[in-house]
Amino acid sequence: MSALKTSPSGLGLVAALLLSGWLMPPAQAAENDFSYSGNWRTLFSSTQRNTDGPAAQAEQLQPGLIRTVQSSLQTELELKVQYRNLHSTVTTHTDQNGDGASQTTAWLNELYGNLDLGAWQLSAGKKIIAWDVGYGFRPNDVIQQETRRSLISQTATGKPLASLDYFTAEQALSLVWVHPAHQNNSESDQEQALAARWYQRSGNVDWHGFARIGQQTQGSLGAAFSWVASDAIELHGSLRYQQQAKQLQYVGGNGLARSAPWQWGMQHQVSQCLLGANLTTEDQHSFFLEYWYDGSARSQSDWQQWLQHNQRLQVIARQAEWQTAAAANLAWQNTAFNAASNLRRHNLFARWSHQQEAWQTAIDVLWMPEDGGRISSFSVEWQGDRWRWQAGLRLLNGPQQAVVRQLPGSHSAYVATNWAF
Numbered sequence: 001m002s003a004l005k006t007s008p009s010g011l012g013l014v015a016a017l018l019l020s021g022w023l024m025p026p027a028q029a030a031e032n033d034f035s036y037s038g039n040w041r042t043l044f045s046s047t048q049r050n051t052d053g054p055a056a057q058a059e060q061l062q063p064g065l066i067r068t069v070q071s072s073l074q075t076e077l078e079l080k081v082q083y084r085n086l087h088s089t090v091t092t093h094t095d096q097n098g099d100g101a102s103q104t105t106a107w108l109n110e111l112y113g114n115l116d117l118g119a120w121q122l123s124a125g126k127k128i129i130a131w132d133v134g135y136g137f138r139p140n141d142v143i144q145q146e147t148r149r150s151l152i153s154q155t156a157t158g159k160p161l162a163s164l165d166y167f168t169a170e171q172a173l174s175l176v177w178v179h180p181a182h183q184n185n186s187e188s189d190q191e192q193a194l195a196a197r198w199y200q201r202s203g204n205v206d207w208h209g210f211a212r213i214g215q216q217t218q219g220s221l222g223a224a225f226s227w228v229a230s231d232a233i234e235l236h237g238s239l240r241y242q243q244q245a246k247q248l249q250y251v252g253g254n255g256l257a258r259s260a261p262w263q264w265g266m267q268h269q270v271s272q273c274l275l276g277a278n279l280t281t282e283d284q285h286s287f288f289l290e291y292w293y294d295g296s297a298r299s300q301s302d303w304q305q306w307l308q309h310n311q312r313l314q315v316i317a318r319q320a321e322w323q324t325a326a327a328a329n330l331a332w333q334n335t336a337f338n339a340a341s342n343l344r345r346h347n348l349f350a351r352w353s354h355q356q357e358a359w360q361t362a363i364d365v366l367w368m369p370e371d372g373g374r375i376s377s378f379s380v381e382w383q384g385d386r387w388r389w390q391a392g393l394r395l396l397n398g399p400q401q402a403v404v405r406q407l408p409g410s411h412s413a414y415v416a417t418n419w420a421f
Helices: 011-022 053-061 300-316 320-338
Strands: 034-049 071-083 086-097 102-117 120-127 159-167 171-178 193-202 205-214 218-228 233-250 262-280 285-294 346-356 359-368 373-383 387-397 409-420
Touching: 053 300, 053 320, 233 300, 233 320, 262 320, 300 320
Parallel strands: none
Antiparallel strands: 034 071, 034 409, 071 086, 086 102, 102 120, 120 159, 159 171, 171 193, 193 205, 205 218, 218 233, 233 262, 262 285, 285 346, 346 359, 359 373, 373 387, 387 409
């Protein structure tokens, strides 16, 4: 909460108002002032190493340069506590890999206070705020920037912020100040910004409007809709335009780089869009289809140059005196996979699922038409009152030169359990 002290006239005042709302005399406290809940999760995953791509090539030249974990057992304990208007979520995580090494970390997902003023609500602290309507991609998730399509769902980590919200039965308005204590931060997800959302329900259609002003990325505008056309069909779409967007860019030239050659840079005039549909039948079959375009992702020419540079590095590595340097450069080439939230700009996502009592089976495919790469997932889930069991398989395939075929892993299998209390 130290970030709230940086602006006595702004967030400091907000914090003082919120504190006055939850630090009431005991005589005014209700019996339900305190509540808690939690989840205990385990995830066992096994990943098959890819024999192609820059990670495998670097490992062949210099064994041990890239530490790739083939199997791991992860255990998490998540606890949510509410006392009056104060909310907190804490997670403890233990990761044990196949080599027997174990590491335990803990973090604070949320810690914020609310001041309820009828239709108005004031919040300050570290809080999760997720926006937009998409499933596979959310262009207008301008605060949380949540990772989509992970193997299993996990609680996100909130952002330091102050927010003012107004709600009615058919309308909502939100104004959020994100990362108020950060000045000129170069990290992509820690930029100080002001964001706003407008929501309006009109019959069977939900309308959304978004605006954001970032300290480095400047302004962006977005809109989204969700239309429940019938009991079985839902349609949704999202659109966003940004003056600037951050992206990791290669600055190392065509030869060998002596230090990490990837730096954060700016793209100008970036657009993103998504269209999707969902069909649900009476016997609980669900068919889901989405297409999205992400102008902030690396372009076709960017990836062509990246592949060509990989080939040049392999040629250089044939000279014994340059093997070590070439291996380091090939290892750095893996940074490209984290340049943006999507690997390719054009994406088509399809999902089928079937719910039968406590069991759900699902198959989904993400196809990237620019190079034919595919990410396919198969999963089965059982949901009880408190227990949930999941198992699945994810495959990365497509043509040999597809970007997904260059990733360090070729496929992953997992088994997960969750106990809620």
